[in-house]
Amino acid sequence: MTARSDLLTVLAGIGVVLLVASAIGWALRRKLSPDGRNEAVENLNDRIRAWWVMVIALGLAFLGGKAGVLLLFAICSLAALREFMTLTNATRSDHWTLVGAFFVVLPVQYALIWHQQYGIFAIFIPVYVFLLLPIVSALRGETRNFLVRVAEMQWALMICVYCASHVPALLNLPIPGYEGRNVLLIAFLVIVVQISDVLQYVWGKLAGRRKIAPALSPSKTIEGFIGGALSATLIAAGLWWMTPFSPWHAALMGAVITLMGFLGGLVMSAIKRDRGVKDWGHAIAGHGGFIDRLDSVVFSAPIFFHLTRYFWATG
């Protein structure tokens, strides 16, 4: 099969899943919330609607090729960075640092992917920006909270730009026998992460008893995590045909992605708790902000990228 027909198969599959979800949401609404007052049902329908928008955006980006994918993730990075920076202690003396982060660092990182400069892409933010960013802030002479401010801005860039940019960077991996199909790797990563989030939620609702980290995230349970992770791993194995992996390797990758996504969700929850907010933003109805939806992808993307690069790619 060609890459394009595989991609269309995947998109059609997701479309069917969403159609079923929409039908269930519609039926639940008719039965339980005819006047739109049942919050759980309304939230579910909000989420399904947002899923449609996300899938359509992702589908268009995939069909738009490398430029489309890079543009989509650059926009996601920008939206996520805005949410993260809003919660930091950056003050007006960091204004130029913020201007640099948004309008220089972010575009440069994505331009490096566009030009396939792996060597500099992998160290640009953790080495060069890490050193240059505090210099810009220091030159303004404001020392109050300096370490906190610089560390927060640096971390915002690592999470929202550096880690997120590893998703489109998958397009650059030269994998023998998989030429022209790399976009399916992105589809695999995103599908497994998101389906794992959904399944953990569903398993948690159905069988959740013991809380895994009550201080961080009261809705996460051991039963939900195990059920969700196992079923997402199975689905990952079933999707092996769209990857360069064998079914066993696909399952292993799925497990790693799921685990990192789960732990990433915990870390980002800890930050939200620390800052006293429930959601990162309010951009996506039913989901909160961009980071609320991206957190698990962001944590698993670099690991998935490097495992694939090390074991499957050449050069």
Add this chain to the structure above:
Amino acid sequence: MIRDTIATLVGRAIALFARLVTAVQAIWRGADPLDRRQRIYFANHASHGDFILIWTVLADPLRRRTRPVAGADYWGGGIRRFVGRDVFNAVLIDRTRAQDGSDPVGQMAEALREGASLILFPEGTRNLTDADLLAFRSGLYHLARACPQVDLVPVWIENLNRVLPKGAFIPVPLMCKVIFGAPLRLDVAEEKDAFLGRARDALLALRPVREAA
């Protein structure tokens, strides 16, 4: 006619730009967003974009007859004059009192009599200090005395001073909130200082709680 159309388009473009940069979210806490009654919105003032943000989140029918009160010294010339006068239909007042006979409260009361709502910054000038809110000037009291039947709605603008701080010309994208509080009015027997203190407290009460670093 053409000038009006351009002004409307520029207004829409400015509102869209404000939304793109700040993802501004309106929170109505005690005031009804669709209530068409005439109002005086009074807000904290830290950035030239303050009234734009309030204007952006108002529903369309309200937006059209809501006029910001702004300093003629800043909005008086060139492109700013077009934006201030034609796009936002600002009530331009002489803050410097350079001319004899200028009567800012009279101008505002006149606009209210014509049916407009007003956006007003009772600190009188942009707050460039570290304090959350400066002392209020007396204009809000005199206006409330002149038009006691109009609701005064406190509006807290959160974060815009970080988007475009003093002296900066490139805005950074950070998320902003505009929080509308419960309306208040001047009591018949209320003294000036008591009223200004009460209004200021009502505005400060809308501040989101910030964690200590």
